[in-house]
Each structure stands twice: as C-alpha cells, then as structure tokens.
Amino acid sequence: xxNKLEQIKTNKNLKIKQISSQEWWSFELKQFRVxxxxxxxxxxxxDKKLVNYDFYSATPDSxxxxxLVISLQGIGAPIQFSFYQIKPILxxxxxxxxxxxxxxxxRNINDGKVVILPKIEKRLKDSGYxxxxxxxxxxxxxxxxxNLVEHILPTKFKIDKNKIALIGxxxxxxxxxxxxxxxxxxxxxxxxxxxGNIKFMGKMNPLHSAHxxxxxxxxxxxxxxxxxxxxxxxxxxxxxxxPSGSMEIAPNVGHGGKNFDEASVKTISEQLEDWKN
Numbered sequence: 494x495x496n497k498l499e500q501i502k503t504n505k506n507l508k509i510k511q512i513s514s515q516e517w518w519s520f521e522l523k524q525f526r527v528x529x530x531x532x533x534x535x536x537x538x539x540d541k542k543l544v545n546y547d548f549y550s551a552t553p554d555s556x557x558x559x560x561l562v563i564s565l566q567g568i569g570a571p572i573q574f575s576f577y578q579i580k581p582i583l584x585x586x587x588x589x590x591x592x593x594x595x596x597x598x599x600r601n602i603n604d605g606k607v608v609i610l611p612k613i614e615k616r617l618k619d620s621g622y623x624x625x626x627x628x629x630x631x632x633x634x635x636x637x638x639x640n641l642v643e644h645i646l647p648t649k650f651k652i653d654k655n656k657i658a659l660i661g662x663x664x665x666x667x668x669x670x671x672x673x674x675x676x677x678x679x680x681x682x683x684x685x686x687x688x689g690n691i692k693f694m695g696k697m698n699p700l701h702s703a704h705x706x707x708x709x710x711x712x713x714x715x716x717x718x719x720x721x722x723x724x725x726x727x728x729x730x731x732x733x734x735x736p737s738g739s740m741e742i743a744p745n746v747g748h749g750g751k752n753f754d755e756a757s758v759k760t761i762s763e764q765l766e767d768w769k770n
Contacts, residue, residue, distance in 0.1 A: 506529070506530040506531070507527055507528070507529060507530075507640060507644065507645065508527070508528040509525055509526070509527050509528075509645055510525065510526045510528075511523055511524070511525050512524050512525065512526050512547075517551060517576070517579055517580075518579065518580040518583075520551045520579065520580070520583050521551065521552075522549055522550070522551045522576075522579065523549065523550045523551070524547060524548075524549050525547065525548050525549075525550065525645075526545070526546075526547055526599075527545060527546055527547070527548065527637075527640075527645070528545045529544045529545055531544055532544070533629055533633060534617070534620070534622040534624075534626075535622075536620050536621060536622055538620065539602055539617070539620055539622065542599075542600055542601065542602050543595050543596070543600055543602065543633070544633070545599070545600075546592065546593045546598075546599050546600050546637065547572070547592075547593050547598060547599035548572075548590055548591060548592040548593070548641065549572060549576075549590065549591045550588070550589070550590050550646070550649060551579050551583055551588070551589045551590075552583075552588040552589075552649070552650045553583050553586050553587065553588065555586070555650075555651075556651070557651065558651040558652060558653040558654075559586060559587055559588050559650065559651065559652065559653055560586070560587040560588070560653050560656035560657070560658065560765070560768045561587065561588045561590065561642070561646070561652045561653070561656065561657045561658070562578070562582050562587050562588065562589050562590070562658045562659075562660060562761075562765070563590045563591075563592065563638065563641065563657070563658070563659050563660070563679075564578055564589065564590070564591040564592070564659075564660045564662070564665075565592060565594050565634070565659065565660065565661045565662065565665035565666075565668050565669055566591070566593070566594055566597050566598070566662050566663075566665050567594075567597070567662050567663030567664045567665050567687070568594060568595070568596050568597060568610070568613075568630075568663070568664035568665075569596050569597050569601070569607045569609065569613070569664075570597045570598070570607060570662075570663070571593065571597055571598030571599075571601075572591040572592060572593050572594075572597070572598050573598070574662070574749075575591055575660070575662060576591070577754040577757070577758065578591075578660065578757070578758070578761065581758050581761060581762055582761065582765075585762070585765060585766075585768070585769050586769060586770060587656075587765070587768065588646075588650060588652070590641065590646065592637060592638075592641065594630075594634060594664070594665055594668055595630050595633060595634065596613055596630075602616055602617075603616060613626075614626070627693070627694075628694070628697070630668070631667075631668060631671040631672075631694075634668045634671075634672065635671065635672045635676050635678065638659075638672055638678055638679075639678065642654075642657065655680060656680060656681075656768050657678075657679040657680050657681075658679060658680065658681035658682070658683060658765060658768075659672065659673060659678070659679050659681070659682045659683070660682075660683045660684075660685065660761065661682065661683070661684045661685065661687055662685045662686060662687065662749075662757075663685070663686050663687045663748065663749070664687060665685075665687065666682075666684035666685065666686075666687030666688055666689060666714070667687060667688075667689050667691055669682050669684060669689070670682060670684065670688070670689020670691070670699050670712075670731075671689065671691070671699060673689075673699075673706075673710075673712065674689065674699035674702050674703060674705070674706060674712075675697065675699055675702060679710075680709065680710050680711075681710070681711050681712075681713075681764070681765070682711075682712045682713070683713050683715070683760060683761060683764055683765075684712075684713070684714040684715070685714075685715050685753075685757050685760070686715070686716060686717050686720055686722075686723060686746070686748050686749065686753070687714075687723060688714055688716075688723060688724075688727060688728035688731055688732075689731055690727040690728060690730055690731040692727070699731065700730065700731050700734060703731055703734035703735045703738070704734050704735070704736070706735040706736065706737055706738060707735075707736045707737050708736070708737045709737075710737060711737045711738075711739070711764070712732065712735050712737065712738045712739070713738070713739045713740065713741075713760070713764050714728050714732060714739075714740040714741070715740075715741050715743055715746075715756065715757065715760040716728055716740065716741070716742050716743065717742075717743055717746035717747050717748060717753065717756075718742045718743055718744040718745060718746055719744075719745055719746060719747045720746065720747050720748045721747075721748070722748045723748070725742065728740060741760065743756040743760070
C-alpha cells in the first residue's frame with residue numbers, strides 16, 4: 494500500500510512529511526517524519542537526532558471523533574517494539590499513535606544501537622553537553638505530545654479530546670506520568686513495566702502532585718511479577734497518592750520479553766473498555 498507523500502506546515506514551526514504507508518493487520522499504518530526549528534543541546538549533530546522524530550499512526554475507519562491512544566516506548570528502544578498494541582486498540586475503535594522518545598528509534602544517537610543510561614550520558618558529555626539532560630527529555634516529550642494533539646493529528650483525523658490515553662513502556666511510563674501529572678496532559682495513563690515516582694527529580698517528582706489525579710482521569714500501572722528492574726514499593730507509593738490510581742502485578746512477566754505483549758494487551762483492553770461506543 495503506497496500513498497502520495499505529503500508535507501504540511503503547522504503554526505509551531507514544524508514540518509511533517511509522510512514517508513511510508515503499509516498494511517498492518519488489515520489496517521493502514523502510516524509513518525511520518527517531524528522536523529523542528531528548535532534546539533536542545535545546541536550541538537547540531539545531536540539535535541538533528543534528538544529534536545526531530547518519527548511517529549506512526551493507525552486510525553479506524555470513522556468520520557466521527559475517536560479516542561486517541563499515544564504510545565511511548567522505553568528510552569533507547571524503537572517504537573516498533575510496541576506495534577503489538579495496534580490491532581487490539583484499533584479493533585476497539587480507537588486511533589493509535591506511536592512516537593519515538595528521545596534516544597530511541599529515529600532519535601538514537603548511538604548509530605542505531607540500543608544503549609543504557611550511563612552510555613547515553615557519556616555520549617552527551619563526550620559531545621560537550623553537560624547539563625541535566627533527563628529534565629530536558631521530559632520537557633521535549635511533553636512539547637511533542639502537545640504538538641501532536643493540537644497541531645499535527647487534527648489534520649489527519651478527528652480526536653475526542655476527552656478520551657486521550659498515554660501508554661508508557663519502561664522509561665516511557667516516566668515520560669507519560671510527567672506529562673499526565675505535572676502538565677495535565679491527557680485523560681488516562683497505562684504504565685507498563687515502569688512507574689512515575691521519579692525521585693531524582695526532587696520537587697518536580699510527580700509524586701508531589703499525584704493527589705490531584707481524580708476521576709474521570711485515571712492512572713494504572715502493570716508491573717511484571719518477574720521484573721527485577723522495577724521497585725513495586727515505589728510504584729505503589731505513587732499510585733496510593735492518586736484518588737483514581739490503580740496497580741496490578743502480572744505473573745510471569747519480566748521487563749519485556751516472553752508473556753509481556755499478551756499481558757499488556759489484556760491490561761489495555763480492560764482499562765479502556767469503558768471508552769468503547
């Protein structure tokens with residue numbers, strides 16, 4: 494399936510170019526490239542990767558406003574790792590959008606190799622960037638999410654602005670939590686194998702504003718029962734601060750890998766069931 498390439502401009506100094514279209518489980522999955530006129534590190538080589546990004550979009554065949562689910566992968570991993578979400582979400586009648594988070598996929602600064610946080614820090618410092626890069630990461634992603642919902646996606650389909658969900662995977666859960674709690678973005682968060690109790694952010698830790706998350710806004714975490722990387726007590730501390738927070742432990746699920754996709758789809762279906770028409 495191929496569509497004519499298109500390029501549009503928005504009032505946020507963005508350029509969006511469709512670069513591919515493919516058949517995905519009988520749905521059309523489109524890939525777009527977003528280019529920004531903005532800086533992050535001030536180092537041209539790095540900003541070309543970090544500031545610009547790809548996103549993928551799959552929408553149901555509907556002329557009406559539809560719920561929107563935006564997926565954020567973990568840091569260092571490409572959004573393709575979350576393509577398993579597309580089929581069940583579209584079958585529920587929702588639109589799915591997947592965005593590469595900084596240092597993952599199209600924003601990778603390590604020649605496409607998946608890297609851990611210490612190596613990312615070394616790469617940045619070796620290039621001459623010595624600021625607190627993680628805080629910048631949260632701000633950049635929040636701006637990206639806002640631009641998607643306010644300026645980019647409305648040119649593609651009609652969004653129900655009262656039904657916007659974020660799915661975060663691993664570090665993507667931190668990114669989603671930051672925008673949801675600290676910036677009031679969206680209506681639901683589904684965090685997979687991660688949590689948003691970001692203690693290293695000090696006063697900006699979403700924990701301090703979690704008490705504001707009340708129904709109809711909801712926050713739900715799915716942790717893996719076999720995951721040795723995520724601290725369930727820290728996750729529970731955040732959830733317990735939220736009047737509409739909840740958490741589950743999925744048995745035999747690690748930090749990704751075997752059983753993770755199936756458990757995630759089950760959680761997504763259960764948590765978004767009430768949005769179906």
